[in-house]
Amino acid sequence: MSEPSSPASLSTAHSRPVDSSERVILMDVLRGFALCGVFVSNSFSWFSGRALLPRDQVQALSASPLEAVVTALYYFFVNQKFVVLFSFLFGLGFSIQLARAEARGVPIVPLYSRRLLVLLGIGVTHMFALWVGDVLSTYALVGFALLLFRRSSDRTVLTWALMLIAGVPLLVSALQHFAPLLMHGTQAAAEAMKASEEQEAQARARLLDGLSSGSVWTSQTANAHFIVFVLPQLKRLIWMCTILGRFLLGLLAGRYLLLQDVERHRVWHQRLLLWGGAVGMLGNGAWLVAQRLRLAGLVDPAKDHWMLVLPPLQELGFVGLAAVYVAAFALLFQRERWRKVLEVLAPVGRMALTNYLLQTVVSLCIYDGWGLGLVGRMPPSRCVALTLVIFALQVHFSQWWLSRFRFGPAEWLWRSLTYGRAQPMRREPRSAVEISVS
Template structure:
């Protein structure tokens, strides 16, 4: 079972790439809001960017169909790909651990550079650390991996529930008659920050519209924020990676199941996930976007349904791309270049919204900012396939591989190089 992917490697690798391509495109659909306006607006649409009319409709649509699902899918694909790389290394006589360790250390470097120099919403640092931890589970059976993954997800939910309860008490203390300054500060420094004042919004806007030097130096001054982020989300990420490893070993993520099996799985997981998403939207609206209720419903109550819905999306993608076609080929190419596309979207979005680029930060409503997403999707689909027709890897994939192996890897495909020379 562990070597299932080697049976029909090329087809199943393409299947993984297609799922990964959809996931990296979907992630930007929600991340674009975090690039365009104050961070609190990502979870609390009432904080900034508009929460009525088309802005509300966009937020609700993303919450029901996209938010959390694409990140979950991407995390599971990371676990599956991790096993594939280890398997190939061992099959070629190299150390699986040493290959994996070097890849994760280099990824950690990319992640830290991304976090401090480009954007605070980096996930690569988290993936590198979670990837190192997940290695010890690689020999488990698919069933054991699923059980272990669920345990990690439940641990994350329990820890987050405890945090939310502490914040609920902090909220009460901060708004009680005669509240102390320390109580008010405790609330405002945590979830109270999701209700930014006009002064805080202006301060944030000035920072993001300043120079790149001031932005990067500010991130470096708060260097420990990235550590806090990893600690908060590592149980969840490890759990999803383990489920992804199970999906790889069982053949679910590699396209080995029958169409009927994928159809049955998608037919109940996706509607169930949609129903849960509608429930979260209803809770958010009924509580007037109370942050503790929003985070509790999304992170704690919806997590099992998000995980199932992401797997349902994987099944649906596999069904829809079985026969290939020009669009499927371009999506698969975007997936093969997912590392470059992920970092590339951050670079492009920073140049669109931040002060060292077009400076649109804080000037667009939610739906206006989101229009950047389909533009970026188009770029992904347009450049990835022609690039891979000439080169073995995407630019950042090549850099990652070269650094992890300690020597420059071949980049040009021989046929493409010959054609270029003849031209």
């Protein structure tokens, strides 16, 4: 009699990457769309050096009417919305993987933990070797917290999502505002806020100097210094909480098959268009107005208590417009003509990890001082135009690559390390029957 297999060996035997026939094409399309928006956002704020420049230089780059319009459109329709969309899809993907694992009788925790550990390794390498703005390591760390909700009720998941998205930013904003006032008084609190802003501005200026240098070593040393001494802040912890909240919204959507069965949920998507648009307009509009008032010197965050509601309102605005994008794509994808147009984004979405890393490499070559040296010099319109051209090339590259290979290079590495064995990379040649049918 043969010896019974252990649970671990059964898990390994039944664990495998998702076959192309099992993929939800709409998710690949949305992931490609999200990757485009994330690239625009990263280029606009970070790769171009805009987030590191003093305020007067930022205003000079956006002085013309065209640049002012592009900047306003970016902050209203792009800023953080695509990061929300990407996070939502990460949570939805976890929901699908959980359902498939349960259907096969395979425990999700060991496999998903290995998956997250590999992603963490890729993210940490990306962060220190290339770019401070890496999001992969954060997704991996927060992903472990997502595992805790795999058996939670829908009400519990929704409650935690709302608390993390809106409640945590409001609580932290209130503590940051009132704690110094109660402990030191109004004048001391204002001085402490000013000192903190000056310290952060100096750190960003040092990073900009490093990125502007003609030495790869100098730029990457400045990058690592910024990671070690500036990033471990309360803001990063708050951001991780909001990301978990976005993950949970995706987990909930996956349970209800919101993207897997769009036709059955058409009314839900129509409601998302309406209510998401209303919340998005309110949240993003309020933030833009508050920023204008602050730049004009008409409001002071240290004194005007009503500004405490801006962080949670802004976060809800991000989620609202991201929901509009999801619903719009889902509804359009049900129409044959639009489906053919949108499916162009599917290959780049299937290779999201490879393309995300490739975007960093290309951007460093363009903006850093050892490359073309455009950091801190590109006005918004040219930055966005250049980013869209690069992304269009990525779309063609992804289509070419996936016509020959099953995975993108980074996806192949991720899967191979996760499953503990090299995955077959090349596509099998089609038979004569398949070729004649096609």
